[in-house]
Amino acid sequence: MHDASQASTRIVCFGELLMRLSPPGCELPLQSPHFNVHFGGAEANVAASLAILGHHSVMVSALPDNMLGRACAGELRKHSVDTGGIDYAEGRIGVYYLSPGAMHRPSEVLYDRADSAFARTPAENYDWPHLLANAHWLHLSGINLALGETTARAALAAVHAARDAGKSISFDCNYRSKLWGSRATQAPALLRGIVGEADLLFGNDRDIALMLGTAFPQADAVERFRAAANAAFETWPRLRRMAATERLHRNVDDQDLFGLMATRDHLLTTAPYTLAHVVDRVGGGDAFAAGLLHGLFRGMPDKAMLDFAMAAACLKHSIPGDVNLLREDDMLAFLAQGSFEVRR
Known part of the structure; x- marks a missing residue:
């Protein structure tokens, strides 16, 4: 495993790059004829955040060779992400529409990503020995498995190449029922295939229950996580850490959030934080993953x-958009803050 004391780590992130369209404010889609545009994607959000935090992030994906694909890659480069691993291929950019929630109206996502350049790119197009040659770490998510047989094979090839090359692997389950659709019955086996090779798992008790075909009936969220982590460690000998966030909703705008992490030796939790007047929760889990990796x-x-x-x-x-744009000093200041005075 990579020596974590090094100042900068080279991490390869593999997944689909997306264009997000959302109406202004808390409007419904097309309530007015405007959309705000952001670029992101689960792995891309992690790559961008880690680059902002000073690491060498490499994005491996596929984009169409057109103005949208180039704009997406340019957005990543703006955050210092290495885009040399992006293949430009036939197809389209994946799109998702976000209808932001408010008060007691939940947010809703509509995916429009069928036949994207990424979804159509076969595993053989990725030269993993070359892409991973100077890397310390591979990060990917279960979304790759959900998008179809082609992307699932590519993700498994990436994981096997990383394991063969002695790289460390982090995996975010990121189970999205809308994406799995009719392939949902394949999800447990495909997810297990990657978790079994991972060193670090971002997942909760529901993810473990899905993969293992069991249930964790404990009433307390911490105890459910503890039981799920114990089951995960017993099932997958390579796994060293499992981490997740737990959220309590009062409504869309006001929530409590705390973090959990289990190792083979102990279980840790954070204090709960009250999130009032949430601006944009999309990418919160990716920010958590990037922060833990950092x-x-x-x-x-x-x-x-x-x-x-x-x-x-x-x-x-x-922060509006998919990516956590803040730096290490901002997170440290948050942890040390005694007030919300203007920082001058």
Whole structure:
């Protein structure tokens, strides 16, 4: 495993790049003839955040060679992400429409990503020995498995190449029922196939229950996570850490959030944070993942690593768009803050 004390870590992130269209404010789609545009994607959000935090992030994906594909790649480069691993192929850019919620009206996502360049790119197009040659870490999510047989094979090829090359692997389950659709029955086996090779898992008790075909009936969220983590460690010998956030909704705008992380030796939790007047919760889990990876790469103690990840997740809720744009000092200031005075 990579020496986490090194100042900068080279991490390869593999997944689909997306264009997000959402109406202004809390309007319904096409209530007025305007959409705000953001670029993102689960792995891309992690790559961008880690680049902002000072790491060498490499994005591996496929985009159409047109103005939208180039704009998406340009947005990643703006955040210092290495886009040399992006293949330009036939197809279209994946799109999702976000209808932002408010008060007691939940947000809703509509996916429009069938036949995207990424979905159509076969596993053989990715030269993993070359892409991983100087990398320390591979990060990917279960969304790759949900998009279809082609992307699932590509994700499995990436994981096997990383394992063969001695790289560390983090995997975010990111189970999205709308994406799995009629292939949902394949999800447990495909997810298990990657979790079995991972060093770090971002997932909760519901993810473990899905993969193992069991249930964790404990009433307390921490105890459910503890039981799920124990089952995960027993099932997958390579797994070293499992982390997640737990959210309590009062309504769309006001929530409580706390973080959990289990190792083979102990279970850690953070204090709960009240998130009032949420600006944009999309990408909060990716901010948490990037924060935890940053702490791991910097050699932080486990508790400090989890607290940093939680700070990143909380602060992302204040930023429009998919990516946490804040730097290490911002997260540390959040953890140390005694007031909300203007920082001058």
